[in-house]
Amino acid sequence: MSTQLTATELGRKIAAGDIKVQEAIDASCARIDANDEIYKAFLTLNEDVQTDIDRAEKMLTDGSAGPLTGVPVAIKDNISTDGLRTTCASKILENYIPPYDATVIERMKAAGMIVIGKTNLDEFAMGTSCENSAFFPSRNPWDPDRVPGGSSGGSAAAVAAEYVPLSLGSDTGGSIRQPASLCGIVGFKPTYGRVSRYGLVAFGSSLDQIGPFARSVEDAAAISNVISGHDANDATSQPDSQIKLNGLKDGSLKGLKIAIPKQLFGEEIEEGVRHVIAQNIKTLEQDGATVTEIDLPSINYGVTTYYIIAPAEASSNLGRYDGVRYGPRIDADGHIEAFSATRGSLFGKEVKLRIMVGTYALSAGYYDAYYHRAQQVRGLMAQEFERAYQEYDVIMSPSSPGVAFPVGGIQDQMALKLLDLCTIPANMGGFPSISLPSGLSEGLPVGLLLNGPVNGDERLLQISYAVEQALGFDKRAPMP
Amino acid sequence: MSISLDEVRHVAKLARLELNEDELVDFQGKLNALLGHFEDIQGLDVSNQAPKPHAVSMINVLAEDIARPGIPRERGMANTADSKAGLFIVPTIIEE
Numbered sequence A: 001m002s003t004q005l006t007a008t009e010l011g012r013k014i015a016a017g018d019i020k021v022q023e024a025i026d027a028s029c030a031r032i033d034a035n036d037e038i039y040k041a042f043l044t045l046n047e048d049v050q051t052d053i054d055r056a057e058k059m060l061t062d063g064s065a066g067p068l069t070g071v072p073v074a075i076k077d078n079i080s081t082d083g084l085r086t087t088c089a090s091k092i093l094e095n096y097i098p099p100y101d102a103t104v105i106e107r108m109k110a111a112g113m114i115v116i117g118k119t120n121l122d123e124f125a126m127g128t129s130c131e132n133s134a135f136f137p138s139r140n141p142w143d144p145d146r147v148p149g150g151s152s153g154g155s156a157a158a159v160a161a162e163y164v165p166l167s168l169g170s171d172t173g174g175s176i177r178q179p180a181s182l183c184g185i186v187g188f189k190p191t192y193g194r195v196s197r198y199g200l201v202a203f204g205s206s207l208d209q210i211g212p213f214a215r216s217v218e219d220a221a222a223i224s225n226v227i228s229g230h231d232a233n234d235a236t237s238q239p240d241s242q243i244k245l246n247g248l249k250d251g252s253l254k255g256l257k258i259a260i261p262k263q264l265f266g267e268e269i270e271e272g273v274r275h276v277i278a279q280n281i282k283t284l285e286q287d288g289a290t291v292t293e294i295d296l297p298s299i300n301y302g303v304t305t306y307y308i309i310a311p312a313e314a315s316s317n318l319g320r321y322d323g324v325r326y327g328p329r330i331d332a333d334g335h336i337e338a339f340s341a342t343r344g345s346l347f348g349k350e351v352k353l354r355i356m357v358g359t360y361a362l363s364a365g366y367y368d369a370y371y372h373r374a375q376q377v378r379g380l381m382a383q384e385f386e387r388a389y390q391e392y393d394v395i396m397s398p399s400s401p402g403v404a405f406p407v408g409g410i411q412d413q414m415a416l417k418l419l420d421l422c423t424i425p426a427n428m429g430g431f432p433s434i435s436l437p438s439g440l441s442e443g444l445p446v447g448l449l450l451n452g453p454v455n456g457d458e459r460l461l462q463i464s465y466a467v468e469q470a471l472g473f474d475k476r477a478p479m480p
Numbered sequence B: 001m002s003i004s005l006d007e008v009r010h011v012a013k014l015a016r017l018e019l020n021e022d023e024l025v026d027f028q029g030k031l032n033a034l035l036g037h038f039e040d041i042q043g044l045d046v047s048n049q050a051p052k053p054h055a056v057s058m059i060n061v062l063a064e065d066i067a068r069p070g071i072p073r074e075r076g077m078a079n080t081a082d083s084k085a086g087l088f089i090v091p092t093i094i095e096e
Helices: A008-016 A019-039 A049-062 A103-110 A153-160 A177-183 A219-226 A270-285 A295-318 A335-346 A349-362 A367-390 A412-421 A424-429 A459-473 B006-013 B021-041
Strands: A042-045 A072-076 A115-119 A167-169 A186-189 A211-214 A257-261 A290-294 A394-398 A434-442 A444-451
Touching: A008 A019, A008 A049, A019 A049, A019 A072, A019 A115, A019 B006, A042 A153, A072 A153, A103 A115, A103 A219, A103 A394, A115 A153, A115 A211, A153 A167, A153 A177, A167 A186, A167 A219, A167 B021, A177 A186, A177 A434, A177 A444, A186 A219, A186 A367, A186 A459, A211 A219, A219 A367, A219 A434, A219 A459, A257 A367, A270 A290, A270 A434, A270 A459, A290 A444, A295 A349, A295 A367, A295 A412, A295 A424, A295 B021, A349 A367, A349 A444, A349 B021, A367 A424, A367 B021, A412 B021, A434 A459, A444 A459, B006 B021
Parallel strands: A072 A115, A072 A167, A257 A290, A257 A394
Antiparallel strands: A042 A115, A167 A211, A186 A211, A186 A434, A394 A444, A434 A444
């Protein structure tokens, strides 16, 4: 069945005429119809998918097709899609229909890719389990009683459930890599500024980055090539930033220098996860890599730093939801009362809490102790990693401290926030980071996180390809 | 550092969030738990450390001053709860 193919395999078969675009999309939709009552990856399906199919077929006829023409893709519902509802899984945007496409969407359409629908997330991407969606929690294809991770849980589940070979998520503190880990697939956060954020609903603007979920490194590289590159509509977009790889080369790991920070192998990490990663390390050493334990003490402050900076930026970014330009409005006596009533009743609990944290951290008298200090710690953290990259090719750790947990299984807010421990440094430093499926613990997937230096995306993908081959993980979610 | 119920009320006002009493009490507990956790960076010596506001810093990003077509007004306004004659209706700010 075509839904089991990787994106590049499917693209090749479509280009060769072995599979029609319509067949590929029908197969995808049939699989969603048959399973998504259980897994709930999607919030909205694209009713106008025929427009994308027609465009792809035209490209195949007129010779303008590319390697991913005709390939279906699912989109996290905080990325704007022209004419297609974009909710951020929030009541405050429940009926919002964007009047334009995000740059990444424009580029995927220009490459002939098919937007199949919009996926569930923690409201405004704030969460680590997809349970903060205002609509419903998504489920993990490996076990429907468990979470798919978050915040891009729907996009991760859609790829793991083999609805689509590719999806897009956004990553502010780990929201691509952590769910990729929990769902047994590849999740890639490129260097900040290499993929345009234009059209991504802002959460923490200095941290947010769009990136792909895939079932292989080759696919992650292929879609990164399509969506990356300079965009004048995003002032933080880097010039000449397209991620270009002329095919991934088979390579041994001989001579590869891997660092493992001891701070990410402590008691915060579940024993089963530690065991899998230890096996991975052995495999990579047998293949010629050297693995060295290093000390990066600033990692211990990552969660605190993140939970000051991200809410501070969010408290400002989410100021635009006042019921005037979009969303429902709740009227009250006076304009401040109307804004407050609208926001108070339509934002979910976690979003309100983070707005409160951010407002407090930025308020007079507390700014220096929290926001300013957190930015200094962020500088410290980035420098520690930069120094390590001068000596090592990659910095490696588990992607998530644990495997997928039962829906409702973690109630302690701090425990949920600690799930970002391994992934936060890459957002702080802006460097590229990828989670690869690397083994099973208690029958559930474990992810291996590889970090590389800023703008080392191509090399990180090349190394990841070699690591993927060395690990040989080929398990798929045990679904019907 | 801990935060009183009145301070929670004040922050909610600054944040333009109408919260009921139960929510205020709940957020007081949660904020205090988080602030307790945030104590861990207070002891760090960062006196010589420059703050890092951006992931990858860019300086003077300029665009050519060329007019480009924007989103048509009717599409830009299609999501508003209330409009009149092509204008957003906002809650009354200045009384007559």
